[in-house]
Structure formats: structure tokens, C-alpha cells
Amino acid sequence: MTRRYVYIISALLAGISLATFIYKWQVLGFPVTRDQxxxxxxxxxxxxxxxxxxxxxxxxxxxxxxxxxxxxxxxxxxxxxxxxxxxxxxxxxxxxxxxxxxxxxxxxxxxxxxxxxxxxxIDTTPPFPPPPVINEPLRTAVEVIVADVRDRSADTASFTTELLRRFNDPSPGSNIELLLADANTSARFVETATIVLAAARIPARLIRGVILQDQQRRVDLTPWLEVHDGDRWRYFNPNTGAEELPDRYLIWWRGNQPLVRVEGxxxxxxxxxxxxxxxxxxxIAERRAQVEGSLLVDFSLFSLPIQTQAVYSVLLMIPIGALIMVVMRNIIGIDAFGTFMPVLIALSFRETRLLWGIVLFTLLVTLGLSIRFLLERLRLLLVPRLGAVLIVVVILMLVISVVSHKLGLETGLSVALFPMVIIVMTIERMSVVWEERGAGDAIRAGLGSLLVAAVAYLAMGMDWLEHLIFAFPELLLFVLAVVLLLGRYTGYRLTELRRFRPIVGD
Amino acid sequence: MISIIAGKHLAAAGVLGLNRRNVDFIMRLNPRRLYPRVDDKLITKQLALDAGMAVPELYGVISHQADVRRLSEITGERESFVIKPARGSGGDGIVVITGRSHRKRRSYRLASGMLISESELMHHISNIVSGQYSLSGSPDSTLIEYCVKFDPMFAEVSYQGVPDIRVIVYRGYPIMAMVRLPTRSSDGKANLHRGAVGAGIDISSGETLTGVLGDDVVEDHPDTGALIAGLYIPHWDFILQSAARGLEVTGLGYLGVDIVIDRDRGPLILEMNARPGLNIQIANCSGLSSRLNRVDEIFDPKADAARRAEVCRQEFPAQRQTALPLDMEH
Structure with missing residues (x-):
């Protein structure tokens, strides 16, 4: 019963998370990788x-x-x-x-x-254009052309194509020659075509736009023909009659009005x-979402001040660390001190980098542990002893920082970022385990903690993952779903396969 | 791939894993509000006494730092006693005093033979009271109680300590048992993770099987060299019944009951555990899952403890081979 609830809740969480993720990715165009x-x-x-x-x-x-x-x-x-x-x-x-x-x-x-x-x-359907008022003899010419072209076409598109084909014919008929006598610019040429189309009661417009290329100082506007087929606007190349739009053609304006009117x-x-x-x-994605008024972006992390964003880009990785911890514990079965101590250690590794992090952590714990054994001889009460270890750890951090600075090892300075209280608790736990269960167990669990911390660090340090979670925080719900599912995992842990081998007897 | 095959073998042998133990048994059958009954040894002791079961006699309790100096007042002239944290786990913090020094006043002899001064002992108690050994680190009480004298039959197979018998009780049915034998490396303590040897027990007869040390199967005791298998646990019927009563005493459906056999007083309930370990499977060379399933089949809500123990003696005879037959081709 409980199991079913867990499945349902996980499925819901995963569904919400992935739906939001896909919406933001596909519709709002949030990039899934950084530096896109x-x-x-x-x-x-x-x-x-x-x-x-x-x-x-x-x-x-x-x-x-x-x-x-x-x-x-x-x-x-x-x-x-x-x-x-x-x-x-x-x-x-x-x-x-x-x-x-x-x-x-x-x-x-x-x-x-x-x-x-x-x-x-997205445009409204235009009304049928009124028949153009044309004087003779052009009027007859237009009527003849319309009748001719209509005979050789099936619909609006084929009518337009046929018309433009005739317009571009090197030896057009006398009617067309007459009609195009004034069309000395390509814009005029397209405008003439719209007049003929209007005579055929087809809504058509002259459009002018810019073909975008990398860098242009002077760009000529390219006229194009836009025809409405009763359903949508279609674009025709006035020079070939083909239905197409040039690549990267930005429509600047439509109609016959001049681009600019200057009075005075x-x-x-x-x-x-x-x-x-x-x-x-x-x-770009944010800007677009703002234009579309999407709430998802109003509440996105990118709306926070930059410094807060920096904090959250780190904090949002902690759930990933928690997931690693769960996998290491319940799937693999590695012993470690403290439930989430390795995750916090992994966080401080961000500053020190892995190798230095391990060196400094080991150094700190080893020194702290030896001090702790000395303090044990003084027979102090528990809390004063923890306090003493804490003070000693702070002093050790100070010493490590100063010494490494003198030696020119700047990474040593980042020891200050270690969570000292966590280290104190680790030292305390480790010394108790050391005394109670022997050095072997204590060192094994200590190494286990380091291993989990290293894996968590590597996972939390993945740049693409950090970006992904930051841009799509809803993915945390997916992580939550996975953790909930793992919470009902009843299979063997990897280490148990070895542990129980004597029972199977191989 | 290898791990999947190995997992299948374990499942075929009916081995219970930690995850499944936690999810399917502990979380399902052990309500959290009942945990204090087993996590606090003082409460366990009282519950067992109320149920008329035998427990090691309690000499005194120290719950405050100020009371630590009452130690000698509590122990009086007693030669031996045991100091343990009420809420410790896994045997942490337990000190067994087996005698007093005759030359040095105010100093005690540990099970290992080493001497410990009274002030050292008081410091240890102070640590216990501060909560060093309690699970949550919260302040704890120290129990000072009767030190069990082990039955001579275990003399050959234990080193400086008292063996105890762990019985897994599922819904009141004692389904699996082992005896934990102290060794030199376990410092006289009967905890497997400290290096004690665990030997499986045939539920139907009370006869010991082979042992397990760490995660390895052993035939004889590492210190004394005596053969572990073939010992008959005395009072076996009574032990099984006492364990079975653990359900009524604690209300927990998945339980580990620890029992010691005192030379003079017979079986005593030492403590109970809501999260009993899984090494008992290695000691018995047998998985828990099949027995758990069998109990679900034969479960009878009206059966009393004696009846349940009897049923288990019939149902779970040990299989006398060290390994279950396995078809390696599957």
C-alpha cells in the first residue's frame, strides 16, 4: 500500500518536473547547456x-x-x-x-x-480586395491576363505562380508588356502584380524586407509578394514565381506606403x-518569456540578484550530493561518518579542488584526531571536550593557511572553507569508533567518507549539471522522485553480495 | 552483470538484505513509538521484569553528572558488575568489571585482566551520562548491573567474556538463532562487529553449527581452538519461549532478543534490538527470507509463546550442509 503511494507520488513529481523542463526547453527555448x-x-x-x-x-x-x-x-x-x-x-x-x-x-x-x-x-484574414480602378487600355489588358491565367491555374497559389511566370517571360504578350511598361523598379513590378491579383479578387501585398547577412553597411530592401489563399499568407518570389521566402528574410513592412515620410x-x-x-x-529565452508573460520566468532564479544566484548555483547541487549519498549508502553500501557529512565536505572541495581537498581534509582530521587522543587523557566532560577540539581545529586551520601561504601554496588558504563543526563531529565519531571498534573500522569508515565526498564532489562539480539544475530547478523534483523511489528499494546492496557470499557458498 | 547474477544467487538462497530488512520488516512491523522499549535498556529491563522474565539484577542507575561519585556506593563490596549506557548501541560503552585489585585500593579489574582506576571508571560513566554512546548524542543514563557468570559449557569456546544468544523473532516466532562467542580481538565482548565469533544454532535442537568471524565461515574458535559446532545449548526450549515472548513484551514484530545463560540463574534476558543485524544468516549459512515467508504462511494469532516456539522447532531444522545447492547455469 505504502509502496503504491510512493510510486504514485514519485510518478507525479517526475511528471511535473519533466513537463516543466520540456516546456521551458522546447517552448521557451531555455538552453540545456551553458554557453549556448x-x-x-x-x-x-x-x-x-x-x-x-x-x-x-x-x-x-x-x-x-x-x-x-x-x-x-x-x-x-x-x-x-x-x-x-x-x-x-x-x-x-x-x-x-x-x-x-x-x-x-x-x-x-x-x-x-x-x-x-x-x-x-498570425494575421487576420483580409477581406476580398475591391476591384482596382484601372483606366483603359490597361483595364482590358488586366481582364485578359486574369482570364488567361485563371484558365491555366487551379487555385490561388498556382494562379500567382502562373502570373509571375508570365510577368518574367522574356517575351511576354503585348498585354503584359503594356502593363509592365511603368514597372521600372522591382517594387513597382510586384505592385503591378498585386493589382492584377486584386482584379482576380485575390488579396495580395507587396512586402519589403532585409536579407540578413553577417555584416552589411548598406542593405537594399528586397521586395517580395505576399498572397492570401483564404487560409494564410503565402510568399512568392516575384522573379521566379516560386513559393518561398529567402533565407533570413526579415519583413520590414507591407503595402505600398513609402518607407519614410518626412514633413518639413x-x-x-x-x-x-x-x-x-x-x-x-x-x-534570449528570458527576454522572450518576459514578452510572453510567462510566470515560470518571473519566478526563475535568474530574476535574483547576481550574488544570490551564485549562492544558489551551489546550493542547488546539494540535492545531487544527497542523491549520491543515497546511492552510495543504499545501493552500493559504503560506510561513512555522518549522513550528509561527505556532501558538506564535497562542497568545500569546490574551492580546494579534489586532490588538495583530500590532502587538507586528511591532514586536518589526522591532526585533530591526535589532539583528541591527547585530550582523552585529561578526562574532560563531553561538551567541553568537543569545544576544545573545535578550538584546536580552528587553530589548525589557521596554521595550515599561514604555513601554506608562506610556502607559496595558495590552495592551502582554502582550508578555511571546510565546515569546521562537521570536522569536529567527524573527529569525535572517528575517535570513538577507533577506541570502541579498533583503528581498522575507524579508518575504513573515514576512507568511506572521503570516497563518498570525492564522488559527490565530482558529480556536483559537473558544469553542465550545475547549469541544468540552475536553469531548470524543477529537475530537483525529479531528483526527489528518484530519492523517494530509492527509499523503497529492497534489493541487495552491492557490498552485501560479497558479504553474504559464504551463504551461497562459492 | 556479475552483480545481477550474484544478486540472483542471494535471492535464491533466501538471503535478506539490509534495504529489504529496513523497508519490509522494520518499518512495517516496528512502530517508532515502541522503539524506546528496546532502545532504552532500563525500560526493556522493567518490561521484562513486569512480564515475569528473568533479567540480570540492576544494582543502580546513574543519570546525572553529580551522581557519578555514587559509583562506589552502588557497587558496594561487589566483586563484579557491568557498566552499560542505557541507550548505547552495538555494545559501545559497555565495561565489564570482573574483580577488584587486592594490592591497589580503588581499582578494578577488567574482563581482559587489566586494571582500571576508580577515577577512570568514573570518567567513563561521565562520558556515558553526557551522551557519548547514545545514538542521538543526547544525555543518557548508566546502568550498573549484575555481571553474568557464564555457563561452564561455554568455557572452551569463549575468551574472557560471556557468550550470548541472539534470537530473531518475527511476529512472535523465533525463526533463527546464533550464539555469539567473545574472542581476544572482541575484547571479551559478544558483538560480531568487534570480532566475536557467531555460531548458528539449529532451532529444532539447540545444537550449534559452524561459526562466522567477520564475514568468513570458521570451524573453530580463533583463540581456544575448540570446535564450535556440535554444542548443545542448555535450556533451549526455555530460551526459545522467552525469545518468543519478546513480541508480547515489546510489541515489535521484527525483533532480536539477546539472552545470556548464567551459571547460577539460568537464561536471562539481556536486551532486545529493533534492528537486529543480518550476519546471523552467515552464521546459520541460511537466508532469513524463506523462514520469514514460512511464518507468514503458518501465522496463528491465537498461538501463545510456547506454541510458537514449538512450531518453529518443527519448521526450521538446520540444513546440514555448508552451502545450499545451486544450479550455476541459471
Whole structure:
């Protein structure tokens, strides 16, 4: 009965732990290893113009929906301008305004984005576009093209592809030549295509975006065609008709509006520059979770002050030490002094490193033990004797630190980090065992403690594990589940296999 | 892989491991609130006396530092006595005084023959009272009691000490027993982990089997060289019944009962243990699991101690081979 409860509780704990872990890992993108770096791109738009007399208002189209990318942050650099972000029909606009200024002006808008394939364009379904008002003779040309293309296509996508194929045909028909006579830029070219699509009652938009590369000082905007098939927006290469998006294509804005409108200024120049950096995945994940308002991150350890974080990154490893202790005791069956003494010793090994830790610990316990045997002759009461050993241990630590410092062995200084009370209790236990059960038992248990401490140290010192537990503290529930299960482990301990061998008789 | 095979062999031989003992027997059958009845030897002694069982006579108790000097007042003119912590474990802190020095006043002779001054003895008692030997380190009492004189039949197989008989009692059924023989290295104490020899006992007859020293099987006593097997424990029927009554006395379903045989007073209940060790299996060359299972099958809630002891004598005769037959191919 109890066993079943333990199974149920362990399963629940493990389930909660793993579900949270997978959510944070897969959905929020928390990195499972430290130093996972993710590229981030900074796109800087600079607007230069001559300020005219009177007030100035600058409107810049900025990204709204960016499939394949998420925004880390955005900011503007401008001196003396009022700045606001507004939603307009085509997306979003940044607006700078100033009542009076003069000379050459430069305004910057920067946006930092990172790639996220999971980011999709979630947009409302647009209404069917009204039939465009087109004058003759273009109107007839459009009607003929629409009728022709409709004959040779099955749906919105194939219609678009067929249309773009004809647009790009080296020897297009006279209707298309007429239509494209004005399309001297590629943006105009795409815009013309949207007019034909509108005539076929297909919602379509001209989109313009930046193809992100490592480092570019001047980036040209790439126009692309976006068509709604009644279900979602689809992207078409205006030059081939293929349905695709270029790699790392950041959609800057949609529609026919100009990128920038400057009221009260002249000689406007707009330039895009791209810079690639690497950022710790952790900060990206946190930032994203903040944007999504996830409670899991509000309560994450990363919200604590840095110093407290450092403390917790150590403390969170203690459960791992406890797990090691449980395994060493109940699965392997190693004798050690004190239940969790080896774990605390392992913690202090973090500073001294393993070899020095073992040397210093052995030195301290050996010296303490000999002092303890001397004190035994004085026949002191128990608590004063423990107090005396504690004082002696502190003095020994002091001596070891000073001597090793003089000898130039800086590791000796870290002896101060040993948990002295624990060492005193170890010395006391060890001396009692020594007297009662002989040196063999005492040394065996002492070595057992050291062995467990060393294994715990190695486990607790695993960098990836420390990061994993710190980034996903919910994994501690999994450790708890394992410990609970081990609490009902009724199999033999490894050392018992040897111990009971005479019964089996081999 | 090897360990899995070895584990299978152990399981096939019915060996009980520490983990399973703790989880399936101690935690299930021994409620924690009953532990003081066996962890505090003073309470155990009183319970046994109340049940009309024989125990070593208690001379006095020292519970406070201030009382330590009452030692000589308690011991009076007695030549021998035993000092033990009420809540000690595994024989820690027990001192056996077998005599007094005739030349030096105020000094006692230990079982080993060495002398110990009264002040040293008082320091030891003071340590006990401070809690040096108690499990939790909390203040403890010191018991000063009758020193058992061992039955002459054990003279050949024990070295400077009194052998005691450990019986494992499961739900009131005495299922396995061994006699623990002091050796030179155990300092006259009957604790296996100190180096005493444990010899299994045939439950049905009370005859000793081979012994175990540490984790090894031995045929004869390491100090005296006498053959360990083949001794018949006197008062065996009474010992089994007394052990079986341990259930009623303590309420614990998985129990180790320690009994000594005094030359003059016969079997005496020495102490009881809620977490009896597993080496008894090596001493008997037999696993506990099969006997535990058998008791579950034949368990009769109405049977009294005598009946239960009788059932066990029929059920658990020793198998006269040193090893169980094992098919190595499985």
C-alpha cells in the first residue's frame, strides 16, 4: 500500500518536473547547456535629411509581423525629437517630431532580432480586395491576363505562380508588356502584380524586407509578394514565381506606403545596416518569456540578484550530493561518518579542488584526531571536550593557511572553507569508533567518507549539471522522485553480495 | 552483470538484505513509538521484569553528572558488575568489571585482566551520562548491573567474556538463532562487529553449527581452538519461549532478543534490538527470507509463546550442509 503511494507520488513529481523542463526547453527555448550562443542581428535604419524651416515630422515604417524572427528589443536614437510608436493600416510606424531644428539631421531606429523558426505570421484574414480602378487600355489588358491565367491555374497559389511566370517571360504578350511598361523598379513590378491579383479578387501585398547577412553597411530592401489563399499568407518570389521566402528574410513592412515620410525636411536618405552578434541563449529565452508573460520566468532564479544566484548555483547541487549519498549508502553500501557529512565536505572541495581537498581534509582530521587522543587523557566532560577540539581545529586551520601561504601554496588558504563543526563531529565519531571498534573500522569508515565526498564532489562539480539544475530547478523534483523511489528499494546492496557470499557458498 | 547474477544467487538462497530488512520488516512491523522499549535498556529491563522474565539484577542507575561519585556506593563490596549506557548501541560503552585489585585500593579489574582506576571508571560513566554512546548524542543514563557468570559449557569456546544468544523473532516466532562467542580481538565482548565469533544454532535442537568471524565461515574458535559446532545449548526450549515472548513484551514484530545463560540463574534476558543485524544468516549459512515467508504462511494469532516456539522447532531444522545447492547455469 505504502509502496503504491510512493510510486504514485514519485510518478507525479517526475511528471511535473519533466513537463516543466520540456516546456521551458522546447517552448521557451531555455538552453540545456551553458554557453549556448545564438546569433542576434541588429538592424539599424538611419534617416538623414536637411531640416527645413518650421516643424519636422518623420514617419518610418517598422516591422510588425516577422515570420522566422522574434524581436529582442527596439530603440531609437534621436536628439531633441519626440518619439512615438503607432499602429497604422500597413503595420507599425515610428514617428519623430520636433518643433524647431536646423541643419543636417540623422535619426536612428535600431531593432535587435533573433531567428526563431517557430515564429509564424498570425494575421487576420483580409477581406476580398475591391476591384482596382484601372483606366483603359490597361483595364482590358488586366481582364485578359486574369482570364488567361485563371484558365491555366487551379487555385490561388498556382494562379500567382502562373502570373509571375508570365510577368518574367522574356517575351511576354503585348498585354503584359503594356502593363509592365511603368514597372521600372522591382517594387513597382510586384505592385503591378498585386493589382492584377486584386482584379482576380485575390488579396495580395507587396512586402519589403532585409536579407540578413553577417555584416552589411548598406542593405537594399528586397521586395517580395505576399498572397492570401483564404487560409494564410503565402510568399512568392516575384522573379521566379516560386513559393518561398529567402533565407533570413526579415519583413520590414507591407503595402505600398513609402518607407519614410518626412514633413518639413528635404534631401532624405535612408540606409539600412546589419550587424550580427552572438548572445547567450539564456538571455534570449528570458527576454522572450518576459514578452510572453510567462510566470515560470518571473519566478526563475535568474530574476535574483547576481550574488544570490551564485549562492544558489551551489546550493542547488546539494540535492545531487544527497542523491549520491543515497546511492552510495543504499545501493552500493559504503560506510561513512555522518549522513550528509561527505556532501558538506564535497562542497568545500569546490574551492580546494579534489586532490588538495583530500590532502587538507586528511591532514586536518589526522591532526585533530591526535589532539583528541591527547585530550582523552585529561578526562574532560563531553561538551567541553568537543569545544576544545573545535578550538584546536580552528587553530589548525589557521596554521595550515599561514604555513601554506608562506610556502607559496595558495590552495592551502582554502582550508578555511571546510565546515569546521562537521570536522569536529567527524573527529569525535572517528575517535570513538577507533577506541570502541579498533583503528581498522575507524579508518575504513573515514576512507568511506572521503570516497563518498570525492564522488559527490565530482558529480556536483559537473558544469553542465550545475547549469541544468540552475536553469531548470524543477529537475530537483525529479531528483526527489528518484530519492523517494530509492527509499523503497529492497534489493541487495552491492557490498552485501560479497558479504553474504559464504551463504551461497562459492 | 556479475552483480545481477550474484544478486540472483542471494535471492535464491533466501538471503535478506539490509534495504529489504529496513523497508519490509522494520518499518512495517516496528512502530517508532515502541522503539524506546528496546532502545532504552532500563525500560526493556522493567518490561521484562513486569512480564515475569528473568533479567540480570540492576544494582543502580546513574543519570546525572553529580551522581557519578555514587559509583562506589552502588557497587558496594561487589566483586563484579557491568557498566552499560542505557541507550548505547552495538555494545559501545559497555565495561565489564570482573574483580577488584587486592594490592591497589580503588581499582578494578577488567574482563581482559587489566586494571582500571576508580577515577577512570568514573570518567567513563561521565562520558556515558553526557551522551557519548547514545545514538542521538543526547544525555543518557548508566546502568550498573549484575555481571553474568557464564555457563561452564561455554568455557572452551569463549575468551574472557560471556557468550550470548541472539534470537530473531518475527511476529512472535523465533525463526533463527546464533550464539555469539567473545574472542581476544572482541575484547571479551559478544558483538560480531568487534570480532566475536557467531555460531548458528539449529532451532529444532539447540545444537550449534559452524561459526562466522567477520564475514568468513570458521570451524573453530580463533583463540581456544575448540570446535564450535556440535554444542548443545542448555535450556533451549526455555530460551526459545522467552525469545518468543519478546513480541508480547515489546510489541515489535521484527525483533532480536539477546539472552545470556548464567551459571547460577539460568537464561536471562539481556536486551532486545529493533534492528537486529543480518550476519546471523552467515552464521546459520541460511537466508532469513524463506523462514520469514514460512511464518507468514503458518501465522496463528491465537498461538501463545510456547506454541510458537514449538512450531518453529518443527519448521526450521538446520540444513546440514555448508552451502545450499545451486544450479550455476541459471
Amino acid at each position: 550562443q545564438q546569433p542576434v542581428w541588429t538592424i539599424e535604419t538611419s534617416i538623414r535629411f536637411e531640416a527645413g524651416p518650421g516643424s519636422i515630422k518623420v514617419n518610418l515604417q517598422i516591422p510588425t509581423l516577422t515570420p522566422g524572427f522574434r524581436t529582442l528589443r527596439e530603440f531609437n536614437v534621436s536628439k531633441g525629437y519626440g518619439f512615438s510608436l503607432n499602429y497604422v493600416s500597413g503595420g507599425r510606424e515610428a514617428q519623430w517630431a520636433v518643433r524647431r531644428t536646423g541643419g543636417r539631421q540623422t535619426l536612428y531606429y535600431r531593432r535587435v532580432v533573433y531567428e526563431d523558426p517557430a515564429s509564424e505570421q 525636411g528635404s534631401n532624405v536618405e535612408v540606409n539600412f545596416a546589419v550587424q550580427k552578434n552572438f548572445l547567450d541563449s539564456m538571455s
